[in-house]
Amino acid sequence: MEQRLLADVGRNPNLSPKWTDAALSLITNPYTSDQTLFSISESLILQLQDADSDHRKILSLLYAISRHHPRLRLRIAAASQSFIYLPSTPTSSLPHAISLIEPGHSAPIAPFADESLFLSLCFWNCVKTRRWMLRNVSDYRLRPSLLLMVLLGLTKDPYPYIKEAALDGLVMLCNSVVVDDRSLIEGCYFRAAELLFDADTSVRGAAVRVVSKWGRLIQAMNPDTTHGDWSDALFVQLCIMVRDTDMEIRVAAFEALGTIQNVSEDILLQTLSKKPLAATKDKNYRGQYTAKLFKIPATAAAFSFIHGLEDEFYQVRRSACCALQKLAVLSAKFSGGVVDRMMDMLNDDAVVVRLQALITLHHIAMNGHFTVEASQLQMFLGTLIDNNALIRSAARKSLQLIKLQKLAMFKSCIDSLIKNMELYPEDEADIFNVLYKIGRTHGKYVTTIINGLSEELEPSFDGKLDSNKARTAALLVLAISAPVSLERQICSIPPQIYSCAVTLLGRVSCGLVDFTDQSTLLSHLTRCSRFTIASSSESLEGEVQGFHSNHVQFLRKDAECSPLSLESAGLLNLKVSNCLEIVMQKTVDLWSLVQLGCMNEVLQTLRSWKEELKFFSCGSCQLSGVMTFVLKYLHVIKLLAKIWCETSLHFREMRVYDALFGKMEKRLKEILYRFVGLGGQEKLHILELMLVTYTLKAYCGGICCFDDCMKKLNRVLFHVECLQKEGSVELSDFVIELQKVVSGEVDNFKDGNTHRLSLLKKSLSLFTLKHMVLAKELKYLDVKLDISDNDFQNPYPFIPGMPVGIPLDITLSNISNGSRFWLVINLGEKCTQFVFMDLDEFEGCNKLRKLTLVAPFYRTPKVKHFSLKVSVAMECLFEDHYSGHSNKPKHELIHLCKGKEVHLSMTVK
Known part of the structure; x- marks a missing residue:
């Protein structure tokens, strides 16, 4: 039967009634073979391109194929879309062709350029035609003003699908077209605000997106005097939607609230309070409060975030936490309230909500506003023994940034971390890292705890240390961190503790890879194990700087003997030159202390060197340039040490780091450009320090300053390449690896800029300070x-x-x-x-x-x-x-x- 009908249809359709009936019989028969259906559809598609064909009938048959055989729907949709864009296509056939296009099918070629055709289809009586036109509005090559007026007009269409599509078109237009007509922007904004109270859910959701986009556009166009009022008006307008009956709209409302970058503190505090605050009681803003009320009271924001955090759907609770994370940076007082609410969310049933709450707390801690009361601390520490590894990891990230005011609170944190390690041994390396960081910022507490437990950490009578215990290993790591933040007046850890830590060197060093390598750690432990309890800090400092004290004092005596003969002046110059060479050599030895975070000792040593060397800065003209260089170089090393240690702690706000990076960049450029006589190797050394500075800034600043740092890295690496071409300079492993990362030789586009940041951090582990041999004559x-x-x-x-x-x-x-x-x-x-x-x-x-x-x-x-x-x-x-x-x-x-x-x-x- 199929073969007989197929013979009647033939390969070339003549669209006669007999041919149409035969084709329709084959199309509607569920047992027709795929080969036959494909042959019919291809014949119809080919005939569709003929300007003299009966397009209405062909499109009707293609519609039947699409309806009865979904597997051919995409092919028919593509053919219909191509047919739409043909110049010979009659206008009357366009709606029928549009009805065959899949909703998600994208336009492959440039669409309408005829405004009259566009307008006729936008107001066609077929709803599907109008909707298709609006869904593809981003592909039209028409005047933005025309598109805007059509979209604004269709927001009053009686069909909800058309209103939703028109609102989505307004969002697209706001992203791609610059609109500078203030009245037109306000018209779009207030029209969308009206539709926030539409009966259809999809329309309200689209209206939230339009209000967010166009509201921020109004905010940007307003002068400083009214900028804040518009931001508050937009914020309160969106707060109304967090109580919508639809879950997805509440999620969209919280996402939109998080995008507003300027909100007054009074309004923010109102969102966390059930009762109207005195500061917001009499304030009103332009907007739509109900379907008939066109003025919004500021008190409409009351309890908005509490409502979201207590929502029955975890998606809404998570979205509210995300919005609070972004808004917490706007006010320190508001951040305190957010911390209180996030502590309550740590007991949420949903893992994603608890995780987002911890991420929010970490974000607040990064800005220095994470203050925890003793009553809240236990709730926070409970997340360290959560069943989910991501929760435990996020909790530890926040814990290492908390500044604890009481010894009891610090002890609770240490005990909780030890319990975390006992229950989940796989977290050991990360816990060691956290213990080391919080120990560096709480040196006094560490000393008190370790000295009180020194007997527990000492070997037994047979000389064995119970190193299998998680508690023992954790306390030893804590003890290692103590000298880093210890003041000179405080007694240090007993030396035998460091001797015990040597037995766990391999285990401990795995957790401290962010700070030091195994060989440097061994050297540090060996040195500390030789100190007396009362003078460990002094011994460490003396060991580093004692190399030159006698030499400098001897030079002082020579310099003070006047008048100097030519021979004695030359001898003094030689001795001063030797002293400068020793200082440059010993500067390299300080780098191991920098990696361990011993900033007190490093800064004290550098300070004493500079004070001694300044005595000779007014001496021989022959060495004045070299002396000036060394003094400025020591200042650069001081800045680099501060940046290296503080970025490893990541405890301060970004603006503090910016000041350090600015000073470092200024000093390095001054050395590079103000000294005449620098050789290729000396210039390479300064350029490498620049590379370290910009890499640290990219790592510390993250995505926000990534592009700027990459430009600077490219520029410095270009200088390095020029030096290579000019003469024989040897590149370090750090510079070679950085060249690969910046140039893209390694797979640094796997996960975008985030992956590139991890590669930059990895390259920093290859950097080590090298000895720089100065030229004999330098001029400043x-x-x-x-x-x-x-x-x-x-x-x-x-x-x-x-x-x-x-x-x-x-x-x-x-x-x-x-x-x-x-x-x-x-x-x-x-x-x-x-x-x-x-x-x-x-x-x-x-x-x-x-x-x-x-x-x-x-x-x-x-x-x-x-x-x-x-x-x-x-x-x-x-x-x-x-x-x-x-x-x-x-x-x-x-x-x-x-x-x-x-x-x-x-x-x-």
């Missing part, structure tokens, strides 16, 4: 700027709005070839003028050049008196390119002297 580029006869009582005269001349005397010492110098004249923070200094106008040689000039300042303000700040700066020719203007620096500047203040007063007629 220095500038002296003088402004004569000018102070507050003797200002220079000026006429407002007219240029004024500033007489300056400038002396440049040790100029390098090719340098470009600029006068930088600042009027406040926003007005800066640059004046190029032509070296040919200076008198003298490169060693010392002098110039007297009158620098013009053009932007004199219309005031009676003002002051300028003038300084001299040099371009870093290998740094970022800033400007192509001839009257402005093209590269980053290094200031060579402190800014001199110039006072000016209006001429009195």
